[in-house]
Structure formats: structure tokens, C-alpha cells
Amino acid sequence: MNDTVVVGAxxxxxxxxxxxxxxxxxxxxxxxxxxGLPLSPGVxxxxxxxxxxxxxxxxxxxxxxxxRPSHPYAVLGRARVERALAWLREAVDGYALxxxxxxxxxxxxxxxVARPTAMAPETMAGGDLRAGGRYVVVxxxxxxxxxxxxxxxxxxxxxxxxxxxVEARAVLVEATPRPEAxxxxxxxxxxxxxxxxxxxxxxxxxxxxxxxxxxxxIPAVLGMRDPHGAWSELxxxxxxxxxxxxxPPPSVPGLRLNEILSAAIRRHGGRIxxxxxxxxxxxxxxxxxxxxAETSGRRxxxxxxxxxxxxxxxxxxxLHLDSRGTLRERALGLPLAGVPDDGLPPFSAGYWxxxxxxxxxxxxxxxxxxxxxxxxxxxxxxxxxxxxxxxxTPWREKSxxxxxxxxxxxxxxxxxxxxx
Numbered sequence: 001m002n003d004t005v006v007v008g009a010x011x012x013x014x015x016x017x018x019x020x021x022x023x024x025x026x027x028x029x030x031x032x033x034x035x036g037l038p039l040s041p042g043v044x045x046x047x048x049x050x051x052x053x054x055x056x057x058x059x060x061x062x063x064x065x066x067x068r069p070s071h072p073y074a075v076l077g078r079a080r081v082e083r084a085l086a087w088l089r090e091a092v093d094g095y096a097l098x099x100x101x102x103x104x105x106x107x108x109x110x111x112x113v114a115r116p117t118a119m120a121p122e123t124m125a126g127g128d129l130r131a132g133g134r135y136v137v138v139x140x141x142x143x144x145x146x147x148x149x150x151x152x153x154x155x156x157x158x159x160x161x162x163x164x165x166v167e168a169r170a171v172l173v174e175a176t177p178r179p180e181a182x183x184x185x186x187x188x189x190x191x192x193x194x195x196x197x198x199x200x201x202x203x204x205x206x207x208x209x210x211x212x213x214x215x216x217x218i219p220a221v222l223g224m225r226d227p228h229g230a231w232s233e234l235x236x237x238x239x240x241x242x243x244x245x246x247x248p249p250p251s252v253p254g255l256r257l258n259e260i261l262s263a264a265i266r267r268h269g270g271r272i273x274x275x276x277x278x279x280x281x282x283x284x285x286x287x288x289x290x291x292x293a294e295t296s297g298r299r300x301x302x303x304x305x306x307x308x309x310x311x312x313x314x315x316x317x318x319l320h321l322d323s324r325g326t327l328r329e330r331a332l333g334l335p336l337a338g339v340p341d342d343g344l345p346p347f348s349a350g351y352w353x354x355x356x357x358x359x360x361x362x363x364x365x366x367x368x369x370x371x372x373x374x375x376x377x378x379x380x381x382x383x384x385x386x387x388x389x390x391x392x393t394p395w396r397e398k399s400x401x402x403x404x405x406x407x408x409x410x411x412x413x414x415x416x417x418x419x420x
Contacts, residue, residue, distance in 0.1 A: 042253025
């Protein structure tokens with residue numbers, strides 16, 4: 001029998017599973033899909049907006065927790081967030097993550113917009129715009145996911161925290177792993193960059209077009225297995241700093257992080273099963289005895305001593321709003337918090353407005369156990385983590401990864417503490 005079954009293969013689920021597996025627990029991860037990391041830029045946003053852009057996420061996190069007691073950060077607290085980030089840095093040893101809650105970096109997106117983020121791979125951190133500078137954005141002709149001229153034009157409009165600006169221009173190069181192809185996907189570029197030939201070709205095309213003092217921004221394709229090797233070699237060949245810019249999904253940094261965490265879970269003896277959908281539970285003794293999963297029309301019960309529910313939120317379908325306006329948690333029918341009262345509109349008029357329904361989710365106690373409206377624990381051996389938690393709007397706050405890793409680690413820690 002499993003010690004723990006974790007539902008969901010996003011950052012929250014993988015963090016919980018790895019924390020438990022590394023402690024010697026028998027862990028199985030059940031996930032309908034591969035999780036959200038391949039769709040992410042591979043950075044860790046803790047708190048980017050509250051509601052204005054945040055420079056010091058740790059201090060802003062403290063204020064947010066005091067002002068909004070239903071927010072996941074109010075349950076977790078700053079100290080647990082900091083410990084979780086430190087754990088993540090150690091867990092991905094060999095794939096250097098830099099940063100923390102002291103100050104947000106400002107990293108360019110694929111369209112050149114400054115994105116506040118707390119932690120990023122070392123290969124991306126050189127693009128921090130806070131100090132200004134001179135940048136050249138390199139476009140790869142066969143890669144359609146980043147248009148260098150658009151990114152450079154927007155970067156030139158960016159403002160640093162002290163009110164300064166940056167200089168940016170674009171260049172386009174022909175280097176490609178498939179000369180016969182009109183378009184090449186970012187993961188294909190990245191795998192080819194694990195070898196020496198494409199690294200050399202790319203450097204030879206970029207070097208004569210550089211001007212003194214420029215920092216090079218390049219789409220995030222500098223290797224899939226050995227990004228630091230490709231990044232270091234390109235910097236040496238060019239004689240200047242280089243940084244990666246995350247592209248739209250599938251994002252290479254997101255794929256890297258997903259593979260690193262998944263491989264670590266398997267290395268510690270954990271299992272990851274992709275495809276099952278949780279459709280219910282078998283209960284015994286006031287708790288959950290097994291989760292019932294369905295795959296290709298067949299059902300199977302996965303028994304365990306404890307469970308972590310981290311299947312995502314609205315975007316993954318874990319929280320479902322039907323045509324009658326009824327919201328439910330699909331897997332176990334858990335009670336939900338933050339649902340707008342009857343008569344109040346769940347949605348605002350504008351697309352980018354704050355929609356009250358998006359703060360709905362599962363409420364938890366400090367040990368990450370789901371609770372009902374009266375604060376009573378629903379199932380003592382069940383924990384919840386990640387986007388299914390009530391109280392946050394991660395897409396507006398830029399808080400999703402911070403909540404995910406902190407709640408996933410907190411859920412695992414609570415299980416380990418209770419298990420001795």
C-alpha cells in the first residue's frame with residue numbers, strides 16, 4: 001500500500017510528492033495530464049502585484065496576509081514560503097535557481113514586457129531589467145515563438161524602479177537545427193543546443209553583430225539536458241552576458257523544471273501515473289481509505305494512509321462551474337469557500353477585471369487539511385495544495401508558483417510530522 005497518493009502533477013503536486021519520496025515514503029502521483037509546468041515560463045512568482053507592482057515580495061506578503069486572512073499566504077505565512085523556496089533550490093540541485101522574497105527581478109517576456117518574479121533559473125536571471133542597460137534581442141528565423149523586433153521595441157519602453165530606462169535593439173539570425181524546415185519548435189532547438197554544432201553556429205552569427213556593452217537576450221532554447229553548459233559556452237564565445245527569454249508554451253524552462261522534479265521523484269522510488277481521473281473516494285473510520293480513479297472506462301482504487309489533492313483549479317477543470325452557476329470540486333465534492341453569495345455577480349464586466357468567482361476554492365487549516373464553513377476538518381488524512389486553494393487570484397497577483405510550492409511542501413511536512 002502507498003504511504004501517500006498525490007493527485008496532480010503540477011508544481012504543487014510534484015513538490016509534495018518529492019518532499020515525501022525523499023523522506024523515504026512510498027508515493028504515487030496520479031494526474032489526468034502532465035501538469036502546468038510545461039505551460040509556464042519556468043520561474044517562481046511569489047507576489048508580483050498587490051495590486052500595484054511589488055518590489056519586495058516578502059514585505060508585501062506580510063501585508064497581504066494581514067489584510068486578507070482567507071488568502072493562502074495568510075495560512076502559510078512568510079516563513080514557510082521562504083523555507084519552501086530554499087527547499088526547491090536544493091531539490092533542483094544542478095539547475096541553479098536564483099532569487100528569493102527579498103526583491104523581485106524584472107524579467108522580459110517574449111513580447112518584451114517586464115515581468116516581476118521572485119526566483120528564476122540562472123540562465124534567465126541576467127535579463128533582470130532593474131538596473132537598466134543595453135540589450136540586443138536575438139531572433140531565430142525558424143522560431144516563430146519570439147519576434148525579436150517586437151520584444152526589443154517594448155523593452156525600450158520599460159522603466160526601471162528608479163524611473164530610468166533601457167536601450168534595446170533586435171537582430172535576426174539563421175542558425176537552426178533543421179535547415180530544411182520553415183519552422184522549428186522551441187524544444188527541438190533546445191535539444192539540438194545540447195550539442196556543440198548549433199552552439200558554435202549561433203555564436204558565429206551573433207558575435208560580429210554585437211556592439212560594446214550589450215547584453216544578449218535569446219529565446220529560451222539553450223539546451224534541454226545541459227542548459228548551463230550551453231549558456232556558459234555562448235557567453236564565453238560572445239564575450240558578454242547572455243540571458244534566456246521564455247517563449248509561449250511549450251516553454252523550455254518549464255519543461256526542464258518538470259523533468260527535473262519528475263525524475264527526482266522516480267529516483268527516490270515514487271511513481272507518476274498519467275491518465276487517471278479521480279472520480280470519488282472510499283471512506284473508512286472518518287477518513288479516506290482509497291481514491292477511486294478512472295482510466296479508459298475502468299476504475300481502480302488507490303489505497304494509502306494519506307492523500308494530497310493538488311489537481312489545479314478552474315484552468316484544469318478541478319473546479320467546475322456548470323451552466324446553472326453551481327460551482328463544485330469535481331473529485332471529492334469538498335466544501336468550497338469564497339463562492340459569491342446568492343444574488344452577487346460571480347463575474348465582472350471587463351475581461352481583465354477582478355472576477356469574484358476566481359477566488360473560490362478549498363479552504364484549509366494550518367496543516368493544509370480541507371475544512372468546511374465552520375472550520376471543521378473534512379477528512380483528517382487529506383491535504384490540499386496549489387491552485388485549488390481558496391482566496392487567491394494568481395493570474396492577477398503573479399503568485400501561482402509561490403503558493404504552489406509553499407502549500408505542496410507544507411502539506412508534505414504535515415504528513416511527515418504526523419507520521420513520525
